[in-house]
Amino acid sequence: xxxxxxxxxxxxxxxxxxxxxxxxxxxxxxxxxxxxxxxxxxxxxxxxxxxxxxxxxxxxxxxxxxxxxxxxxxxxxxxxxxxxxxxxxxxxxxxxxxxxxxxxxxxxxxxxxxxxxxxxxxxxxxxxxxxxxxxxxxxxxxxxxxxxxxxxxxxxxxxxxxxxxxxxxxxxxxxxxxxxxxxxxxxxxxxxxxxxxxxxxxxxxxxxxxxxxxxxxxxxxxxxxxxxxxxxxxxxxxxxxxxxxxxxxxxxxxxxxxxxxxxxxxxxxxxxxxxxxxxxxxxxxxxxxxxxxxxxxxxxxxxxxxxxxxxxxxxxxxxxxxxxxxxxxxxxxxxxxxxxxxxxxxxxxxxxxxxxxxxxxxxxxxxxxxxxxxxxxxxxxxxxxxxxxxxxxxxxxxxxxxxxxxxxxxxxxxxxxxxxxxxxxxxxxxxxxxxxxxxxxxxxxxxxxxxxxxxxxxxxxxxxxxxxxxxxxxxxxxxxxxxxxxxxxxxxxxxxxxxxxxxxxxxxxxxxxxxxxxxxxxxxxxxxxxxxxxxxxxxxxxxxxxxxxxxxxxxxxxxxxxxxxxxxxxxxxxxxxxxxxxxxxxxxxxxxxxxxxxxxxxxxxxxxxxxxxxxxxxxxxxxxxxxxxxx
Amino acid sequence: xxxxxxxxxxxxxxxxxxxxxxxxxxxxxxxxxxxxxxxxxxxxxxxxxxxxxxxxxxxxxxxxxxxxxxxxxxxx
Numbered sequence: 001x002x003x004x005x006x007x008x009x010x011x012x013x014x015x016x017x018x019x020x021x022x023x024x025x026x027x028x029x030x031x032x033x034x035x036x037x038x039x040x041x042x043x044x045x046x047x048x049x050x051x052x053x054x055x056x057x058x059x060x061x062x063x064x065x066x067x068x069x070x071x072x073x074x075x076x077x078x079x080x081x082x083x084x085x086x087x088x089x090x091x092x093x094x095x096x097x098x099x100x101x102x103x104x105x106x107x108x109x110x111x112x113x114x115x116x117x118x119x120x121x122x123x124x125x126x127x128x129x130x131x132x133x134x135x136x137x138x139x140x141x142x143x144x145x146x147x148x149x150x151x152x153x154x155x156x157x158x159x160x161x162x163x164x165x166x167x168x169x170x171x172x173x174x175x176x177x178x179x180x181x182x183x184x185x186x187x188x189x190x191x192x193x194x195x196x197x198x199x200x201x202x203x204x205x206x207x208x209x210x211x212x213x214x215x216x217x218x219x220x221x222x223x224x225x226x227x228x229x230x231x232x233x234x235x236x237x238x239x240x241x242x243x244x245x246x247x248x249x250x251x252x253x254x255x256x257x258x259x260x261x262x263x264x265x266x267x268x269x270x271x272x273x274x275x276x277x278x279x280x281x282x283x284x285x286x287x288x289x290x291x292x293x294x295x296x297x298x299x300x301x302x303x304x305x306x307x308x309x310x311x312x313x314x315x316x317x318x319x320x321x322x323x324x325x326x327x328x329x330x331x332x333x334x335x336x337x338x339x340x341x342x343x344x345x346x347x348x349x350x351x352x353x354x355x356x357x358x359x360x361x362x363x364x365x366x367x368x369x370x371x372x373x374x375x376x377x378x379x380x381x382x383x384x385x386x387x388x389x390x391x392x393x394x395x396x397x398x399x400x401x402x403x404x405x406x407x408x409x410x411x412x413x414x415x416x417x418x419x420x421x422x423x424x425x426x427x428x429x430x431x432x433x434x435x436x437x438x439x440x441x442x443x444x445x446x447x448x449x450x451x452x453x454x455x456x457x458x459x460x461x462x463x464x465x466x467x468x469x470x471x472x473x474x475x476x477x478x479x480x481x482x483x484x485x486x487x488x489x490x491x492x493x494x495x496x497x498x499x500x501x502x503x504x505x506x507x508x509x510x511x512x513x514x515x516x517x518x519x520x521x522x523x524x525x526x527x528x529x530x531x532x533x534x535x536x537x538x539x540x541x542x543x544x545x546x547x548x549x550x551x552x553x554x555x556x557x558x559x560x561x562x563x564x565x566x567x568x569x570x571x572x573x574x575x576x577x578x579x580x581x582x583x584x585x586x587x588x589x590x591x592x593x594x595x596x597x598x599x600x601x602x603x604x605x606x607x608x609x610x611x612x613x614x615x616x617x618x619x620x621x622x623x624x625x626x627x628x629x630x631x
Numbered sequence: 632x633x634x635x636x637x638x639x640x641x642x643x644x645x646x647x648x649x650x651x652x653x654x655x656x657x658x659x660x661x662x663x664x665x666x667x668x669x670x671x672x673x674x675x676x677x678x679x680x681x682x683x684x685x686x687x688x689x690x691x692x693x694x695x696x697x698x699x700x701x702x703x704x705x706x707x
């Protein structure tokens with residue numbers, strides 16, 4: 001949420017002070033803090049000038065490291081000033097961005113020419129921003145019905161053609177800005193009554209473009225009008241910028257566009273957060289339940305109380321796309337459970353929470369435990385708490401967690417949650433929709449584990465079933481999702497996007513395997529994938545990954561065994577497993593060794609482990625029943 | 632009220648002391664054509680004026696900006 005704007009001179013003074021702080025940090029060589037000061041500077045003074053200053057300074061500071069991301073902008077107008085704003089948003093997300101902006105009005109040539117600067121740059125995300133006035137100049141002059149229908153087909157074909165050509169030459173994620181008409185219709189209030197009204201025309205074109213784009217993999221339509229509506233008319237219609245510099249967006253719009261852009265960039269780079277940890281008193285409801293009792297809290301259909309219902313609904317919506325919820329509350333459990341189970345107006349119930357910590361322990365400890373219980377990294381958590389002391393504690397103790405500055409006013413909670421750009425998915429898979437119930441089943445598994453005498457007895461009693469198959473088209477969204485967000489059990493952390501995986505599926509020299517796992521408590525879904533490349537008489541295992549949900553069950557053993565058996569069937573003499581150590585894949589480091597592979601080489605950060613499928617065998621875990629289809 | 636130097640220093644992140652009447656795109660880092668648009672936006676906001684396009688194009692250095700603003704009744 002926007003913070004309240006303080007008196008201008010105060011803000012100016014703060015900005016100037018922060019600039020001085022920045023200079024000191026820069027001169028002292030404190031690079032990380034200097035980068036952070038630049039982030040805060042732009043947040044404090046989000047103008048084009050300050051963003052451009054920060055962007056220039058990055059080049060002078062040493063780089064911090066962090067995952068690189070390559071972003072291209074193709075536009076029919078001058079969109080270069082978006083770059084500094086995008087830069088700061090990427091830095092805030094821990095990314096190291098590189099940018100390419102197509103030369104003015106050369107986006108078409110750039111896309112059509114395989115030797116263009118665009119392809120030399122090699123974008124991972126390409127934003128295509130075409131203004132309706134540039135595509136159809138006649139729109140400003142009361143176009144006739146014929147002109148409108150002709151232009152409608154032309155505009156649609158222009159965009160579809162551009163996307164088609166770009167897709168043919170690049171695996172980039174493509175994000176097209178929807179069309180927006182700035183200004184009033186020349187028909188006035190009659191516009192919506194006419195068949196040739198402009199608002200209807202824009203709706204039609206956008207709908208058609210959306211249809212075209214949704215038929216293309218890895219391609220999105222950005223809801224530009226919604227984004228601009230957050231800014232207000234005066235900013236987005238800064239005509240002077242257009243007359244003088246062919247710019248279409250003022251500072252406020254650029255900042256919103258940059259923020260919204262991160263909704264595409266973050267999931268692409270695997271930065272989607274997986275779990276929201278919420279406090280209870282003052283966060284999910286008003287008042288302190290331990291003091292006022294379940295009937296005394298603010299929660300219901302009227303104010304005060306309706307704002308908390310609204311907020312809970314937004315949290316519930318997140319679970320529908322696979323985001324987990326967890327409770328971290330300082331309370332007596334006996335005070336809280338009646339609310340969670342019986343309060344008439346609670347939207348969120350016990351079954352919506354994948355982990356629960358209601359106690360008087362230190363919250364940092366509780367949050368760390370929640371991450372362990374769910375087997376997810378701290379950097380995939382979001383922490384929501386109305387108490388600034390708790391927030392500061394988490395910020396200090398667990399900086400990887402995204403601690404959100406919850407507004408003081410609960411009526412802003414929902415808007416704040418919805419403005420976060422950390423919960424986006426490039427595709428919704430069955431696994432996402434079922435995630436919350438899968439964690440419920442996990443709790444039953446943990447209860448069984450505690451009741452079982454030994455690990456062996458526990459694994460046997462789980463009745464694990466593994467199903468291994470060659471990947472088909474319908475597996476692609478989930479495979480791509482896992483490739484981009486799995487960090488722990490990931491042998492090479494090579495990230496591939498949809499177009500690349502689709503190509504591998506069609507290639508005679510590549511095999512993509514998928515692993516699905518179920519047990520007596522339910523389905524884990526698609527939890528493993530492997531990419532194998534045939535290179536002469538060798539099969540090279542380019543990547544194996546496994547969802548953290550099924551680590552420790554030995555399903556990776558039956559998966560690798562299946563690959564080795566397939567290699568044996570094809571009389572392959574050398575099966576090579578590659579391993580690239582990363583900051584997070586330590587749990588995978590001995591994957592090939594413990595399955596009988598021998599380290600053959602270790603060069604340029606890539607280990608090669610070899611296995612002779614004709615001679616070597618992998619021992620099957622006896623507690624897993626395996627079903628395979630296709631070698 | 633801020634001065635023209637205040638605004639130029641804030642927009643381009645340069646020391647105010649390093650600025651003088653002759654400071655211009657040649658001497659101030661970041662004062663390119665995009666930077667000029669950012670500067671104009673900041674001047675308009677800080678001095679609460681709307682500057683004509685031909686005036687925007689005349690603003691070649693700090694001194695000229697001050698003169699032009701004077702014609703709008705602004706003492707920068």
